Amino acid sequence: xxxxxxxxxxxxxxxxxxxxxxxxxxxxxxxxxxxxxxxxxxxxxxxxxxxxxxxxxxxxxxxxxxxxxxxxxxxxxxxxxxxxxxxxxxxxxxxxxxxxxxxxxxxxx
Amino acid sequence: xxxxxxxxxxxxxxxxxxxxxxxxxxxxxxxxxxxxxxxxxxxxxxxxxxxxxxxxxxxxxxxxxxxxxxxxxxxxxxxxxxxxxxxxxxxxxxxxxxxxxxxxxxxxxxxxxx
Numbered sequence: 001x002x003x004x005x006x007x008x009x010x011x012x013x014x015x016x017x018x019x020x021x022x023x024x025x026x027x028x029x030x031x032x033x034x035x036x037x038x039x040x041x042x043x044x045x046x047x048x049x050x051x052x053x054x055x056x057x058x059x060x061x062x063x064x065x066x067x068x069x070x071x072x073x074x075x076x077x078x079x080x081x082x083x084x085x086x087x088x089x090x091x092x093x094x095x096x097x098x099x100x101x102x103x104x105x106x107x108x109x
Numbered sequence: 110x111x112x113x114x115x116x117x118x119x120x121x122x123x124x125x126x127x128x129x130x131x132x133x134x135x136x137x138x139x140x141x142x143x144x145x146x147x148x149x150x151x152x153x154x155x156x157x158x159x160x161x162x163x164x165x166x167x168x169x170x171x172x173x174x175x176x177x178x179x180x181x182x183x184x185x186x187x188x189x190x191x192x193x194x195x196x197x198x199x200x201x202x203x204x205x206x207x208x209x210x211x212x213x214x215x216x217x218x219x220x221x222x223x
Contacts, residue, residue, distance in 0.1 A: 044152070
């Protein structure tokens, strides 16, 4: 079955800097890769996703890149703000969503 | 408002008791899922349902049971066979079982064994 590895587990950046979170997946049949943001005590919310026929997708300060050959995808957040502080999860999807272990992002003012 | 609702938000269980967590959605979604989240860990899949009256085990189904008698509802029962049930439980739904559609999550139920 699908296995998703996510790094780093924690990330601390200064406000205004960029943050990058990386994930690798094992199942070449995975064709949809969402990223979720989870605030304390709440359920995860989708922030961006990418399908396997696309190499990159941007939405304002957030971008995701996908390398199907290497089976890895990354989340890029530019001009980070304190409200970006949260836990971020990547996932692979062959029908059921399999999540990475999560990255706790801290943006220092 | 359309969405996915979990209840209760907090639940306390005595050892040896079964408890049922509720999950209801009014999004007309076919697929529903239950995940367990432990501190510092990712979301692990317990059970999923592709369509009403059908469900399959996920990666950590032992000690749990589900039903899907209605499209809107996917309750999770944590049985006494689950040895370490204290965790944050998340329910999700998606429009289809094709793997291309966004999954929406509820706000979670925090279960504590006392």
